[in-house]
Amino acid sequence: MVAGRRPPRRHRRRGRRLLRHRVGGRHHRGARRAGVAASGHGARGNAGRRARPGRHRPGPRTRPGARGAPAHPLRHVDLDHLTAVHDDGTVGVQDVDLRVEAGELVLLTGRVGSGKSSLLAALAGLVDHEGTVRWNGVAVQDPQTFLRPGQVSYVAQVPRVLSGSFDDNVALDHELARSLADDAVADARLTRDVAAAGGRHALVGHRGVRLSGGQVQRLALARALASGADLLVADDVSSALDASTELELWQALRERGTTVVGASSKRSALLVADRVVVLGEGRVQAVGPWRELEADWGHLAG
Ligand SMILES: Nc1ncnc2c1ncn2[C@@H]1O[C@H](COP(=O)(O)OP(=O)(O)OP(=O)(O)O)[C@@H](O)[C@H]1O
Ligand SMILES: [Mg+2]
Incomplete structure (x- = not known):
């Protein structure tokens, strides 16, 4: 279900400029290259966009390690009134408040079009968002750069196979990923x-x-794990797996201690999650362990 529609991007930009002035004018767009700053609104993250030249604002080192140890090891990530806005202005999901602690497995569930993929893509810096993502309490100003491999790894709902070998697909020519590839494949x-x-x-x-x-x-998934990122964003990663492979997979992720935010409509997956977030009509409808939610929302899982 479409939660709403925003004006096309060029109008939103103008709106955001006004917003920036309203909130004090000192921050945001010019600081985007700084990635993380004390506050943020209207962050945007479109993977294919060229970086805009802008004023640089001193801040913490923000670039994730290039497929190495994350520059900012995750303690918790917060979504604060997060609204995901697609390029054409469609609001995929809105006003999401959520904290995910390091090591947690949190799964989104909901009907087709309820906003699961939109939320995950925003969390991976691939779709624009309004509201704020906070990494260890600090607002991410440049999601396009910050929420990327090294820091956050993303598995799309319909992943792609690259032409080449298994190794090429997993390590993508990165030395560190090659050294992590064995564990990632396992x-x-x-x-x-x-x-x-x-x-x-x-x-x-x-x-x-x-x-x-x-x-x-x-x-x-192996490609995402080989990036060494702290946070794995996995959109429906177990939808085509048989029951025993799926259980093994979640178990392995647990043992790695990887923090996972994913989407699933499989009961077997929802049951192993620490928390499930039910999305409907582009908004959060309920949050909790699946055993507590199942009485009201069990019809969403298969
Ligand atoms: N790339 C896009 N451009 C414009 N609108 C989009 C885009 N992707 C999703 N939407 C819209 O955002 C809303 C939420 O869709 P989304 O794909 O996030 O739902 P979903 O819960 O992941 O659905 P599914 O169960 O089919 O995977 C829908 O109205 C959808 O049409
Ligand atoms: Mg989806």
Whole structure:
């Protein structure tokens, strides 16, 4: 369900300029390259956009380690009145307040179009947002840069396979990711599939082994884990997995201590989550352990 529609981007920009003036004019757009600052509104994050030149405002070091240890190890991430706004002005989800503690597994659930993917994409810096994302209590000013691999890794609802080998797909030419690839492949429950296909140098995709939907999901998950990010944003990552693989997968993520914010409509996944966030009509309807929510919201899970 579309939660609403905003004016096209160019009008929103003008609105945000006015907003910046209203709130004191000192901050925001010019400080975006600084990534994290004391407060923030109207942050935007469109992965393909070129960085705007702007005034630089001194602040904490904000670039995540290049696929290494995160520059800002996660203690907690807060969404504060977060509204995700797509490029055409469609509001995907609005006014979300949520704190996720390090090590938690939080899953979003809700009907088709309720805003799960929009929220996750905003949390990964891929969709514009209004409101604030706070990393360890500090507002993220430049989500496009800050909420990216090294700090946050993202698995899309429909992940892509790159042409090349398993290794190419997992490590993406990054040295550190190569060193983390073994664990990532194991934790993504992909080891047996890689062996059956002839090893990590076996080609996949168009010119190689054809992968099933579940294998593509786990390959994308291995890629995300190999980035070494603290926060994994995983959109429906277990939808094509069988029950036992799925349980193994959640268990492995738990043992790694990875903080996960994901989306799922599978009861088996919701049951292992620390908390489930029910979305409906583009808003949060309920939050809690699935056992507590199931009586009212069980119809959403299969
Ligand atoms: N790229 C986009 N551009 C414009 N609007 C979008 C875009 N992606 C999603 N929307 C809209 O945002 C709203 C929320 O959609 P979203 O994909 O976030 O829901 P969802 O809960 O992930 O659905 P599903 O269960 O199908 O995965 C819908 O109205 C949808 O049409
Ligand atoms: Mg979705």
